[in-house]
Amino acid sequence: MEKLLVFVEAKGDEPRKATIELLSETRNLSDAGSFAVTAVGLGKISEHAIEKVLGYADRFVRITDGLLDDYTPEGYSEALAAYARQEDVRLVLGAATQAARDFLPRTAVLLGAGIASDVTAIGWADDPMTFVRPMYGGRVPSRCTFTGYPAVVSVRPNAFAVAPAGARRGEYVEWRAGVSPDRIKTRVLRVERESKGKIDLMEADSIVTGGRGMKAAENFALLEELAAALGGAVGASRSVVDAKWRDQDDQVGKSGKTVSPKLYIAAGLSGAIHHVMGMDTSGVILAINKDPNAIIFNYADYGIVGDVMEVVPAMTAELKKRTGR
Amino acid sequence: MTIVVLAKQVPDPEALVEVRAGGTELQIEQKFATNLFDEYAIEEALRIKEKHGGKVTIITLGGPKATELLRTALAMGADDVLLLEDPAFLEGDGYATALTLSKAVATQGADLVLCGRQAIDDDRGEVGPMVAEFLGLPHVGAVMKLDIGDGAARAERAVEGGREVVEVTLPAVITAAKGLNEPRVPQVMGVMKAMRAQIPRTSPADLGLAPSDIGKAGSKLKIERYFTREKRAAVKFIEGTPDEQAAEAIRILADVERVV
Ligand SMILES: Cc1cc2nc3c(=O)[nH]c(=O)nc-3n(C[C@H](O)[C@H](O)[C@H](O)COP(=O)(O)OP(=O)(O)OC[C@H]3O[C@@H](n4cnc5c(N)ncnc54)[C@H](O)[C@@H]3O)c2cc1C
Ligand SMILES: Nc1ncnc2c1ncn2[C@@H]1O[C@H](COP(=O)(O)O)[C@@H](O)[C@H]1O
Numbered sequence: 001m002e003k004l005l006v007f008v009e010a011k012g013d014e015p016r017k018a019t020i021e022l023l024s025e026t027r028n029l030s031d032a033g034s035f036a037v038t039a040v041g042l043g044k045i046s047e048h049a050i051e052k053v054l055g056y057a058d059r060f061v062r063i064t065d066g067l068l069d070d071y072t073p074e075g076y077s078e079a080l081a082a083y084a085r086q087e088d089v090r091l092v093l094g095a096a097t098q099a100a101r102d103f104l105p106r107t108a109v110l111l112g113a114g115i116a117s118d119v120t121a122i123g124w125a126d127d128p129m130t131f132v133r134p135m136y137g138g139r140v141p142s143r144c145t146f147t148g149y150p151a152v153v154s155v156r157p158n159a160f161a162v163a164p165a166g167a168r169r170g171e172y173v174e175w176r177a178g179v180s181p182d183r184i185k186t187r188v189l190r191v192e193r194e195s196k197g198k199i200d201l202m203e204a205d206s207i208v209t210g211g212r213g214m215k216a217a218e219n220f221a222l223l224e225e226l227a228a229a230l231g232g233a234v235g236a237s238r239s240v241v242d243a244k245w246r247d248q249d250d251q252v253g254k255s256g257k258t259v260s261p262k263l264y265i266a267a268g269l270s271g272a273i274h275h276v277m278g279m280d281t282s283g284v285i286l287a288i289n290k291d292p293n294a295i296i297f298n299y300a301d302y303g304i305v306g307d308v309m310e311v312v313p314a315m316t317a318e319l320k321k322r323t324g325r
Numbered sequence: 326m327t328i329v330v331l332a333k334q335v336p337d338p339e340a341l342v343e344v345r346a347g348g349t350e351l352q353i354e355q356k357f358a359t360n361l362f363d364e365y366a367i368e369e370a371l372r373i374k375e376k377h378g379g380k381v382t383i384i385t386l387g388g389p390k391a392t393e394l395l396r397t398a399l400a401m402g403a404d405d406v407l408l409l410e411d412p413a414f415l416e417g418d419g420y421a422t423a424l425t426l427s428k429a430v431a432t433q434g435a436d437l438v439l440c441g442r443q444a445i446d447d448d449r450g451e452v453g454p455m456v457a458e459f460l461g462l463p464h465v466g467a468v469m470k471l472d473i474g475d476g477a478a479r480a481e482r483a484v485e486g487g488r489e490v491v492e493v494t495l496p497a498v499i500t501a502a503k504g505l506n507e508p509r510v511p512q513v514m515g516v517m518k519a520m521r522a523q524i525p526r527t528s529p530a531d532l533g534l535a536p537s538d539i540g541k542a543g544s545k546l547k548i549e550r551y552f553t554r555e556k557r558a559a560v561k562f563i564e565g566t567p568d569e570q571a572a573e574a575i576r577i578l579a580d581v582e583r584v585v
Contacts (some may be wrong), residue, residue: 011485073454074463088328098485102466105419105451109458114420114545117449130549133527135448136342139349143550151545185463185491189479193487206584230585231568246505248469250481254338254445255361255503263584273339285557286574302577303560304570314571319585 001036007094013046015097018095018157023056025160055165065177070188077106079177097156106151115152120159137277158260165204199233206232206263213268222312228318237269253278268308271296326379328370330498331440334361334394348550360440365501368508380404393545399519402584413536419451427459428532438498453500465500
């Protein structure tokens with residue numbers, strides 16, 4: 001049977017949500033007998049994360065090597081390519097997280113393989129298989145095919161739905177990578193993590209983004225509260241980042257992050273094309289703006305003409321009332 | 326310090342892009358700009374040269390219009406430019422494009438290669454790491470701060486939920502993210518000089534590449550079709566006092582859309 005390799009990324013003790021989304025999709029293929037699915041974890045990965053992934057894959061392979069303890073693109077790409085080569089796989093897949101988008105292109109070169117980055121849909125049954133990837137900031141989706149295999153694919157978070165783990169449990173295997181020490185030329189000096197428990201923008205189910213209409217950095221507390229009630233994350237427009245009200249990591253748009261949550265709330269932002277390019281593929285979009293002619297309303301499903309300072313706290317209160325939190 | 330920058334000319338973010346001929350072609354309004362992230366790469370190269378000395382060469386693969394990008398870079402202060410211009414070079418996937426660019430970089434003996442995190446037309450974000458792999462060099466992706474030391478560089482990059490500081494030995498490839506710097510505006514003197522500059526060109530044969538290995542012909546990923554995104558239905562405004570609007574919004578999101 002043809003093999004799919006799925007790169008597993010963890011965040012702390014848990015597999016990343018985007019990895020589970022991808023594994024949910026590939027498990028269907030395994031259940032249907034179309035592909036055998038091997039999940040691959042590199043370096044340190046918790047027992048708990050492995051246990052979870054085994055509910056989705058036929059096999060979990062942990063590639064061990066001291067040189068994989070810290071993420072380096074050289075080490076990760078070499079280890080994954082070596083295993084993919086040995087197993088003669090059809091596709092190497094990974095959730096399109098920052099790390100995967102950083103090292104999968106190198107894996108492709110090592111395999112002499114083509115790569116499709118940040119795909120949003122896969123036609124598994126098409127012959128040849130097809131991959132949809134957004135271009136021009138999401139304005140133009142394109143459908144692509146590979147001229148040969150193996151091939152490498154990264155899948156945008158929120159492209160597939162999370163399914164519960166199955167009753168079947170895969171087998172656990174360890175494999176020694178033998179990464180060449182000479183190859184590793186980057187060294188991680190330190191990692192500065194932000195406050196724990198902060199939900200990553202690219203993986204969040206809901207995002208509340210504030211624009212210059214929030215007027216001041218401290219007013220983002222209102223958005224934090226709404227996001228907390230929704231279990232989501234807070235984003236920012238570029239003007240807000242440039243004004244230093246929010247960190248660069250929070251920026252949504254052309255020169256920031258591309259996000260695709262189920263719910264996107266745009267609060268006090270105008271809807272400049274550069275911003276829209278980063279959020280246009282979101283599920284439901286609600287815009288709040290005091291100007292009834294704001295461009296953002298052209299891209300929204302629902303609009304509230306009003307003052308963010310009044311509407312946002314009222315939404316938070318209403319949500320808390322409903323959920324009893 | 327020999328610094329090479331890979332920069333691409335892309336349609337202006339506001340250029341109209343239309344899907345034509347049953348999805349087989351794109352018609353793009355003829356408005357171009359240097360890819361945003363590549364501007365950061367060019368600026369960073371110039372700052373490194375100003376601080377440590379050396380030479381900055383800008384390489385682009387593109388059509389005749391890409392000379393505009395090169396002239397702008399010269400006006401900003403780049404020393405040398407190179408245009409990879411040949412129909413065979415064009416419309417490559419990430420693999421073919423990176424293969425070609427890596428051959429061009431190899432002719433330069435670079436200590437440092439700078440490029441953008443992603444080109445905003447194809448939205449791939451592949452070429453930087455792939456060029457690095459083809460050249461057997463390390464890379465650091467999406468860099469927001471860069472310090473060049475003796476034979477090594479220290480780079481700060483964004484990772485999910487934080488920042489990572491890494492040290493990399495040179496030569497290396499660095500891909501630029503927003504936050505790295507603020508690109509300068511070219512001075513009049515520079516612009517005048519750049520207008521007169523000769524733009525050297527390179528062909529596939531010069532790089533030892535067969536036309537079948539590069540561009541569209543050499544691509545491993547082929548685009549079958551383009552689509553027009555379905556437009557969202559017109560916005561539905563929620564009326565009332567702020568409290569009424571908020572209550573109705575939450576009701577819709579929870580009970581109708583089921584997203585909360
Ligand atoms: C090359 C390039 C790349 C760019 N990349 C990005 C990017 O990645 N992301 C990005 O966001 N932008 C980006 N921009 C900038 C973009 O073009 C806009 O300038 C920016 O998005 C505007 O931010 P804003 O909507 O917060 O501010 P504004 O455009 O000033 O809008 C503020 C809005 O708030 C509303 N408002 C004011 N007060 C209230 C209130 N009390 N209640 C309700 N509404 C209120 C106003 O009606 C207005 O519509 C880029 C620009 C360029 C040139
Ligand atoms: N045609 C090109 N000419 C020069 N540099 C390019 C070209 N295509 C891509 N690059 C560089 O590679 C980066 C990433 O491109 P991409 O992988 O296409 O998103 C860009 O920001 C450029 O620095």
